Amino acid sequence: MNETSEQNPCEGCPAHNVQNLIKLGIRMDQYDYVVALAGNPNTGKSTVFNALTGLRQHTGNWPGKTVTRAEGGFGFGGKRFKIVDLPGTYSLLSMSTDEEIARDFLLFGQPDVTVIVVDATRLERNLNLVLQVLEITDRAIVCLNLMDEAGRHGLSIDERRLGRDLGIPVIPTAARQGLGIQELLKAIAEVSSGIVKGTPYRIKDVPKPLARAVERLTKRVRDEYPGLPNARWVAMRLLEGDQRIVGAMRSGELGSIARLNEGLEATA
Amino acid sequence: MSNGQGSREAVIAEATRARWELEEGFHDLLMESIYREAARIADGAVTREGERPRFDLDRAIDSVVTNRWLGFPIMFILLAAVFWVTVEGANYPSRMISAVLIDMIHPWLHNVGEWVGLPSWVSGVLFDGAYLAMAWVVSVMLPPMAIFFPLFTLLEDFGYLPRVAFNLDSVFRRAGAHGKQALTMTMGFGCNAAGVVAARVIDSPRERLIAIITNNFSLCNGRWPTQILIASIFLGSLVPAHLAGIVTSGAVVLIAVFGIGLSLLVSWGLSRTALRGAPSAFSLELPPYRPPQIWKTLYRSLIDRTVFVLWRAVLFAVPAGVVIWLVSNIHAGDLSLAEHFILRADPFALLLGRNGVILLAYVIAIPANEIVVPTVLMLTVMTSGITGLGEGSGVLFELDSASATGDILRAGGWTTLTGVCLMLFSLLHNPCSTTLYTIYKETGSVRWTTVAAIVPLFLGIVVCFFVAQLWRLAAGG
Numbered sequence: 001m002n003e004t005s006e007q008n009p010c011e012g013c014p015a016h017n018v019q020n021l022i023k024l025g026i027r028m029d030q031y032d033y034v035v036a037l038a039g040n041p042n043t044g045k046s047t048v049f050n051a052l053t054g055l056r057q058h059t060g061n062w063p064g065k066t067v068t069r070a071e072g073g074f075g076f077g078g079k080r081f082k083i084v085d086l087p088g089t090y091s092l093l094s095m096s097t098d099e100e101i102a103r104d105f106l107l108f109g110q111p112d113v114t115v116i117v118v119d120a121t122r123l124e125r126n127l128n129l130v131l132q133v134l135e136i137t138d139r140a141i142v143c144l145n146l147m148d149e150a151g152r153h154g155l156s157i158d159e160r161r162l163g164r165d166l167g168i169p170v171i172p173t174a175a176r177q178g179l180g181i182q183e184l185l186k187a188i189a190e191v192s193s194g195i196v197k198g199t200p201y202r203i204k205d206v207p208k209p210l211a212r213a214v215e216r217l218t219k220r221v222r223d224e225y226p227g228l229p230n231a232r233w234v235a236m237r238l239l240e241g242d243q244r245i246v247g248a249m250r251s252g253e254l255g256s257i258a259r260l261n262e263g264l265e266a267t268a
Numbered sequence: 269m270s271n272g273q274g275s276r277e278a279v280i281a282e283a284t285r286a287r288w289e290l291e292e293g294f295h296d297l298l299m300e301s302i303y304r305e306a307a308r309i310a311d312g313a314v315t316r317e318g319e320r321p322r323f324d325l326d327r328a329i330d331s332v333v334t335n336r337w338l339g340f341p342i343m344f345i346l347l348a349a350v351f352w353v354t355v356e357g358a359n360y361p362s363r364m365i366s367a368v369l370i371d372m373i374h375p376w377l378h379n380v381g382e383w384v385g386l387p388s389w390v391s392g393v394l395f396d397g398a399y400l401a402m403a404w405v406v407s408v409m410l411p412p413m414a415i416f417f418p419l420f421t422l423l424e425d426f427g428y429l430p431r432v433a434f435n436l437d438s439v440f441r442r443a444g445a446h447g448k449q450a451l452t453m454t455m456g457f458g459c460n461a462a463g464v465v466a467a468r469v470i471d472s473p474r475e476r477l478i479a480i481i482t483n484n485f486s487l488c489n490g491r492w493p494t495q496i497l498i499a500s501i502f503l504g505s506l507v508p509a510h511l512a513g514i515v516t517s518g519a520v521v522l523i524a525v526f527g528i529g530l531s532l533l534v535s536w537g538l539s540r541t542a543l544r545g546a547p548s549a550f551s552l553e554l555p556p557y558r559p560p561q562i563w564k565t566l567y568r569s570l571i572d573r574t575v576f577v578l579w580r581a582v583l584f585a586v587p588a589g590v591v592i593w594l595v596s597n598i599h600a601g602d603l604s605l606a607e608h609f610i611l612r613a614d615p616f617a618l619l620l621g622r623n624g625v626i627l628l629a630y631v632i633a634i635p636a637n638e639i640v641v642p643t644v645l646m647l648t649v650m651t652s653g654i655t656g657l658g659e660g661s662g663v664l665f666e667l668d669s670a671s672a673t674g675d676i677l678r679a680g681g682w683t684t685l686t687g688v689c690l691m692l693f694s695l696l697h698n699p700c701s702t703t704l705y706t707i708y709k710e711t712g713s714v715r716w717t718t719v720a721a722i723v724p725l726f727l728g729i730v731v732c733f734f735v736a737q738l739w740r741l742a743a744g745g
Contacts, residue, residue, distance in 0.1 A: 042555045093299065096471030121556065123314055127306035149556060155314055162313040176561075201309075205301045210294050213286040220279045238283035240295055246280055250273075 031073060031082040033192040036109065038102055038133055039117035040126050041088030044145045046070075047175040048117055049085040052185070076185050081192070084111070090125075092132045093240075100244070106136050107230070108248075110257060112192040114140045115184070120150035120157055120172070130166065134200035135233040141169045141187050148174040168198035202232070213239060225254050326556050330431070334554075339435040344521060346428070350419050351496070352517040358411040366407035374400060392597065393590055401589025405581045412493060413574045420458060421569040425560035429454055434554060436528075443532045444539025446475035449482070453531060456486030457524070460703040464710055474545045478535050480707055481720045484699040485531035487524045490581065494640055494694045495520045501674040502687030519691075527695050534723060542719075580702065591632055592643055606647060620729060621689030621736030623681065630697060640694065648680035685739045689732045696728030 039045045049055070053072030070085040086105055087098035106114060114137050118126040133140060144159055163170035169187045173180030190196040206214065217235035222228065234254065237245040248254050333342055377399060381391035423429065429451065436450035448470050456463030460483050467479040487495065499519040504512035539545065595605040603611070609631075610624035617624045629643035677686075698721040699707070708717040 091299075093295070097468050099471075124307050124310035127310050128302050131302050131306055149558075155316060158313045158315070162309070165309045165312060201305075203301055203305055205305050207294075207297050207301070209290060210297060213290060217279070217283055217286060220282060224276060224279055235283075236298070238280065239287055239290075241284070241287060246283075249280055250276055252276070 031080040033079060033081050033112040034109065035081050035083040035188055035192065036105060036111035036114040037083060037085045037117060038106065038114055039088055040090055040119060040129055043088065043117045043119040043126065044175050045085055045088060045117045048143060048145065049083060051175050051178060051181050052083055077189050079189065081188065089129065091129060106133065108253065108257065112139060113188055115143050115188065116140055117143045117145050120144045120146050121153055121155060123157065131203055135202065136230050138198050138200045138229065139191055140198060140200065141171060141191055142166060143184055144170055144172040145175055147172045148177060165201060167200045169196060228254060228257060329557060330554060333431050334434050343432055343435060344525065347524065348517050348521045350416065351520055352513060353419065354412050354416045356513060357415045361411040362407055365410065369403035369407055374403065393593055397589040397593030398586045401585040402582050405585040406578065410578055413489060413578065414570065416489060417569040417574050418566050421565045422560045425558065425565050427555050427557045430554055439532060440535065443536040445478050445535040446470045449479040449535065452479045452483060453486050456483045456488060458489060460484055460486065460488045460699055461706040464703060464706045467710065474543045477711065477716060478538050478543055480710060481538065481723060482531040482534050484703065484720065484724050485527040487527050487695055490700065491694050492520060495523055495691055498687045498691050501677065502684045505674060523691055523695055530727065588632055610647065619736065620732040621685050621739065622693065622732065623686065626690055648676060685736060689736060692735060693728050693732055696724050696731055698725045
């Protein structure tokens with residue numbers, strides 16, 4: 001059995017978090033934090049999005065449902081959040097339009113927190129994307145969705161161990177049933193305000209010559225843009241000749257990320 | 269911060285240099301390390317209950333519906349069943365709605381017009397043109413859509429659509445197209461404009477263009493009422509009554525399958541000529557089957573799809589209704605504008621197994637495919653001079669039964685061949701204006717939009733020509 005299917009004893013209490021959730025729909029003119037919603041296709045991103053915003057973004061049981069990004073808002077604990085539902089992708093490394101939209105937002109949109117929605121029944125495949133997102137940002141949360149289905153398939157997942165291995169909060173949910181949403185909200189608030197800080201796992205098992213080249217280039221990138229939070233990832237993209245990143249390097253667009261990040265670090 | 273342009277270029281140059289020093293395929297090496305580490309982390313966190321996985325219902329269903337031999341037949345049977353339920357179920361509510369809108373409200377509007385003292389041409393344009401077009405579209409389209417969309421959405425919610433894509437994937441790859449085109453094509457069965465937008469899931473621009481251009485070969489919901497009506501008049505009536513429903517939906521499925529075939533053929537042609545290249549690989553996930561959320565599905569398919577599509581149809585039908593009324597009531601010499609066109613177009617149209625009436629109807633109904641049949645009927649009555657039916661020139665009307673419609677058409681010189689050719693041409697002609705606009709928005713190119721419009725139209729003319737000639741040869745005419 002997994003923990004989410006048990007009734008939360010706090011559910012009935014008026015002081016409980018979920019009571020504080022104000023679904024703002026698309027009214028989000030001013031907001032305090034930006035939340036990005038990433039994940040593989042068909043993991044229930046749009047369902048999580050709907051649960052948080054009260055919107056009715058079309059959901060469907062097949063990959064590729066969301067092809068552009070949808071935006072909505074919610075208020076929680078006195079703060080206003082803008083949430084962006086990114087297209088579902090399996091990776092951020094190939095150059096299809098949907099992956100580009102997702103990647104560009106994570107990189108240049110500088111969300112305060114990225115919620116990576118993960119299909120608990122297909123953890124291994126989904127972690128590929130999680131690891132790639134963690135190369136870009138360390139302000140991330142894994143939303144371990146579809147826990148109900150995992151239970152039905154006889155899977156049990158040690159989310160604490162997973163959280164430790166990944167170095168970021170892992171929240172089990174069953175968004176279709178509304179389970180775990182309050183815990184997710186709490187984690188979003190904590191990470192975006194900087195109360196909880198992740199130390200995300202970074203890919204280590206890289207072939208030697210590649211690792212050396214990446215290391216050398218990372219140093220050069222960091223010299224150029226001090227304070228860039230994802231210099232290693234930028235280096236890898238440059239190495240692959242990713243034209244979008246080469247362009248951002250050339251134009252100085254990366255510099256704005258570095259400055260923004262320094263600002264965030266100062267306020268946190 | 270060394271912000272100089274020169275030092276940035278130096279970093280880029282170093283990256284380029286390093287890329288050449290590294291062995292080829294380090295992208296794959298990187299992917300492999302990510303996969304390895306993901307597997308290791310997942311392995312630590314997941315435990316399976318018991319040694320062997322229990323009986324897996326998903327896998328059991330998949331082994332049947334994606335079976336090499338059973339997959340395609342099951343797909344066709346499911347599609348045919350959806351059509352059949354739609355055909356059978358839509359008849360009755362359709363008749364009720366038209367009884368109210370056309371038999372009750374329309375004469376009442378005329379009375380009101382007379383009472384207010386409107387000039388006859390104003391009430392003609394308003395009530396016989398605009399209002400009747402709207403009423404026809406609502407009564408013909410609303411019931412089948414209200415049945416078809418929820419059924420289709422339930423299949424989608426259940427998780428069947430990706431299986432269709434899975435079945436079709438290898439076929440599409442052999443045609444040099446992207447496997448995901450199977451998904452966009454399936455969406456096209458709902459609405460071509462939606463299918464064109466869905467092509468964004470395809471990575472390479474080349475394969476995306478192929479998917480966009482060929483999407484029109486998916487019979488959209490605006491066109492299958494035409495298919496169903498013509499099939500039931502000309503093919504359903506050839507067999508005993510109790511078989512008519514099956515023959516009708518079978519014929520419509522055949523046309524839809526023919527569309528899929530052409531979609532493949534055109535993809536194959538494009539990927540070997542104008543859009544040459546190798547198909548790119550992708551991973552298609554078969555999501556778990558989920559019990560559909562029935563009430564939510566019903567609500568959403570009614571609000572988001574049915575009302576949306578209906579509203580669009582009405583929006584386009586109203587001005588078209590005005591145009592129909594005008595061309596059949598403005599006279600140049602002895603004949604109306606419509607009659608002039610029909611006479612000129614007839615010789616050309618007969619070559620294609622059709623007549624000038626159908627051509628004119630298509631020209632008038634370009635903005636909205638769904639009003640083609642009423643336009644054809646109205647024009648046929650007008651030119652063949654049947655009296656006692658309809659309410660005069662330029663009046664769109666609906667008949668109480670398919671057989672009465674058949675009588676008019678046969679009196680207008682229609683044969684089974686005309687019916688077949690109309691079905692084919694309804695599949696194969698330029699996309700509707702909404703789809704064309706969407707194609708333009710998605711590709712940003714006038715050239716490709718033009719190609720997407722001309723290719724199906726050209727194919728339609730060629731196919732109809734050959735079918736008509738062969739048919740006449742076979743019939744010994």
